[in-house]
Amino acid sequence: MIRVVLDAMGGDFGPAAAVAGAAMASLDAEGVHVVLTGPAEVIQRELDLHPHDPRRLSLLDAGPPVPMDADPRAALERCPEASIAVATRLLREGGADGLVSAGHTGATVLSAASQLERIAGVHRAALAAVVPTEAPHGPRRDPFSLMLDVGATLHVTGRELVEFAIMGAAYSSIISGIREPSVALLSNGTEPGKGPAEVVEAHRVLSGVPVRFVGNVEGLDIPRGTADVFVCEGYVGNVVLKMLEGVADVFRELAVDAAARHLKWKLGLSMLEGGMRRLHRVADWEHYGGSPLLGFEQVIIKAHGRSGPVAIRNAIKVSAKAVEGGLARRIAAGIESLEEAR
Amino acid sequence: MIRVVLDAMGGDFGPAAAVAGAAMASLDAEGVHVVLTGPAEVIQRELDLHPHDPRRLSLLDAGPPVPMDADPRAALERCPEASIAVATRLLREGGADGLVSAGHTGATVLSAASQLERIAGVHRAALAAVVPTEAPHGPRRDPFSLMLDVGATLHVTGRELVEFAIMGAAYSSIISGIREPSVALLSNGTEPGKGPAEVVEAHRVLSGVPVRFVGNVEGLDIPRGTADVFVCEGYVGNVVLKMLEGVADVFRELAVDAAARHLKWKLGLSMLEGGMRRLHRVADWEHYGGSPLLGFEQVIIKAHGRSGPVAIRNAIKVSAKAVEGGLARRIAAGIESLEEAR
Numbered sequence: 001m002i003r004v005v006l007d008a009m010g011g012d013f014g015p016a017a018a019v020a021g022a023a024m025a026s027l028d029a030e031g032v033h034v035v036l037t038g039p040a041e042v043i044q045r046e047l048d049l050h051p052h053d054p055r056r057l058s059l060l061d062a063g064p065p066v067p068m069d070a071d072p073r074a075a076l077e078r079c080p081e082a083s084i085a086v087a088t089r090l091l092r093e094g095g096a097d098g099l100v101s102a103g104h105t106g107a108t109v110l111s112a113a114s115q116l117e118r119i120a121g122v123h124r125a126a127l128a129a130v131v132p133t134e135a136p137h138g139p140r141r142d143p144f145s146l147m148l149d150v151g152a153t154l155h156v157t158g159r160e161l162v163e164f165a166i167m168g169a170a171y172s173s174i175i176s177g178i179r180e181p182s183v184a185l186l187s188n189g190t191e192p193g194k195g196p197a198e199v200v201e202a203h204r205v206l207s208g209v210p211v212r213f214v215g216n217v218e219g220l221d222i223p224r225g226t227a228d229v230f231v232c233e234g235y236v237g238n239v240v241l242k243m244l245e246g247v248a249d250v251f252r253e254l255a256v257d258a259a260a261r262h263l264k265w266k267l268g269l270s271m272l273e274g275g276m277r278r279l280h281r282v283a284d285w286e287h288y289g290g291s292p293l294l295g296f297e298q299v300i301i302k303a304h305g306r307s308g309p310v311a312i313r314n315a316i317k318v319s320a321k322a323v324e325g326g327l328a329r330r331i332a333a334g335i336e337s338l339e340e341a342r
Numbered sequence: 343m344i345r346v347v348l349d350a351m352g353g354d355f356g357p358a359a360a361v362a363g364a365a366m367a368s369l370d371a372e373g374v375h376v377v378l379t380g381p382a383e384v385i386q387r388e389l390d391l392h393p394h395d396p397r398r399l400s401l402l403d404a405g406p407p408v409p410m411d412a413d414p415r416a417a418l419e420r421c422p423e424a425s426i427a428v429a430t431r432l433l434r435e436g437g438a439d440g441l442v443s444a445g446h447t448g449a450t451v452l453s454a455a456s457q458l459e460r461i462a463g464v465h466r467a468a469l470a471a472v473v474p475t476e477a478p479h480g481p482r483r484d485p486f487s488l489m490l491d492v493g494a495t496l497h498v499t500g501r502e503l504v505e506f507a508i509m510g511a512a513y514s515s516i517i518s519g520i521r522e523p524s525v526a527l528l529s530n531g532t533e534p535g536k537g538p539a540e541v542v543e544a545h546r547v548l549s550g551v552p553v554r555f556v557g558n559v560e561g562l563d564i565p566r567g568t569a570d571v572f573v574c575e576g577y578v579g580n581v582v583l584k585m586l587e588g589v590a591d592v593f594r595e596l597a598v599d600a601a602a603r604h605l606k607w608k609l610g611l612s613m614l615e616g617g618m619r620r621l622h623r624v625a626d627w628e629h630y631g632g633s634p635l636l637g638f639e640q641v642i643i644k645a646h647g648r649s650g651p652v653a654i655r656n657a658i659k660v661s662a663k664a665v666e667g668g669l670a671r672r673i674a675a676g677i678e679s680l681e682e683a684r
Contacts, residue, residue: 220588246562
């Protein structure tokens with residue numbers, strides 16, 4: 001039985017969405033046991049509203065969530081029993097193999113960094129996100145690539161970029177079922193010598209590591225999806241990811257605005273509904289289980305704040321799948337071969 | 343009379359587009375004289391094809407362009423008489439006030455860096471680009487913001503980011519007619535303490551400089567256009583700019599692909615034509631005169647490689663407008679007040 005602990009208070013919809021998602025998982029995620037952290041009476045009340053399998057769900061009493069707009073360091077100091085802190089502690093003590101939270105991203109990263117051991121040889125944890133792409137990936141033709149880091153770091157060294165490449169490839173291989181995911185470095189030109197010093201160094205090292213490294217790529221390769229995994233420092237990854245969200249929002253608003261003003265456009269848009277839904281689905285990366293925080297012995301999945309019950313259920317399944325696929329072991333093996341190559 | 347020198351060989355369409363654009367400018371850009379650099383016989387042959395005012399056009403014999411796929415340093419060493427090198431030399435010698443090139447970006451930057459003086463107190467030149475935005479800017483409601491640097495640098499210091507802010511504000515003020523353009527720092531969070539060390543330092547300094555500084559913004563603020571000028575290091579700016587181009591291309595292809603497969607979608611798209619044209623225009627930043635390379639005593643405009651005659655003509659006009667508006671003088675004044683504030 002794989003044990004996944006869920007911060008049952010985190011996310012824009014609080015325990016209503018989280019507990020409903022866990023209840024769904026208890027019925028259809030085989031071989032998974034979910035531990036819910038948060039005030040026991042709050043969680044029990046939510047749980048009573050949903051059909052669930054009580055043999056595959058348990059409660060672990062904890063405090064409230066870290067508020068979405070709080071400074072995470074101050075909030076965790078003020079409330080060491082916050083639901084995310086208690087969930088992370090359970091991971092550390094071996095009471096769970098994976099963690100899912102739709103709560104405060106900074107608090108999730110900080111809880112993990114302060115409580116958990118990193119895999120030997122990994123210098124920095126990285127948050128990876130899926131980005132929508134034109135090209136399909138892997139046997140299931142997933143319409144997205146993985147990009148990391150998107151915000152756990154700011155600037156990094158070349159060695160750290162190489163670690164990100166190894167971690168991203170391991171995750172992509174397990175989750176998308178790609179035997180050898182292609183990995184690219186995000187730079188300002190495709191030539192090996194292009195980019196900041198750390199990118200140039202990473203390029204040199206990656207050529208001698210057991211990762212299918214396809215070289216440097218540029219910004220336009222992200223929407224095209226020319227690699228399965230894009231590697232960059234957290235500052236760049238964060239700006240890029242948030243910009244993609246902004247672009248999708250703006251396109252949507254412009255279309256709605258146009259429709260409101262002209263009857264002909266409204267008619268045209270309604271005829272396009274099927275196509276718009278498809279476009280929307282391509283851009284809707286919330287449904288792919290969330291963002292893994294990579295580099296720790298345990299599996300941590302940061303689900304989107306706006307996650308509803310289905311997204312939470314998916315994140316629980318993805319977390320279990322990564323545990324089952326031996327994520328930490330595969331990352332450790334990659335790092336070892338990196339040490340040997342030096 | 344403002345004198346603008348044009349690399350008449352640069353760009354995807356070579357002298358055919360450049361010379362045609364210059365011919366147009368000679369007829370409708372008042373108070374501007376254009377000097378064309380390139381092999382005299384090639385340019386003369388093109389010029390004979392287009393109506394033009396010979397009193398406002400002259401030729402300066404030079405070699406071929408730097409090929410678009412060449413390493414710019416090697417190419418300029420091999421051919422010191424390349425059309426961009428000769429054009430830049432004319433700037434240095436005072437024979438022109440502004441330069442326009444649709445040729446190799448790296449060669450344009452390198453020619454300027456090796457031949458021209460930077461404005462006193464400016465440590466690094468920056469390439470600025472216009473990015474399409476939802477919000478309109480300035481009295482003419484321009485649907486774009488300015489972003490810099492987009493590739494003349496990689497990583498920079500906090501002081502250099504402040505210089506970029508001053509330069510971007512000066513340019514935006516002259517070209518978009520905004521009295522006090524709002525300037526934002528691109529970061530991974532809006533709080534003053536958020537971001538890499540150089541962003542945090544720039545944030546502190548900018549609060550005491552005569553620029554309308556609106557603080558840190560995130561990636562999603564770029565398509566929204568919440569500031570007139572976005573400031574970042576060249577590595578980030580380059581990735582972001584190329585990604586925006588890629589996103590626009592992918593959206594276009596998905597729409598065309600959908601239309602080809604379903605009659606109903608095709609019909610819907612044709613009814614939406616007006617709206618699509620508007621969307622397209624928003625995303626079509628080629629038509630706003632090109633990207634200024636800021637930091638030198640002279641005005642340098644890098645036009646898009648795909649520029650046709652109208653885009654070249656527009657770039658010439660923009661270059662003359664920046665000269666007329668006293669771009670270098672305004673940047674110098676901003677830098678002086680920065681020195682005083684220290």
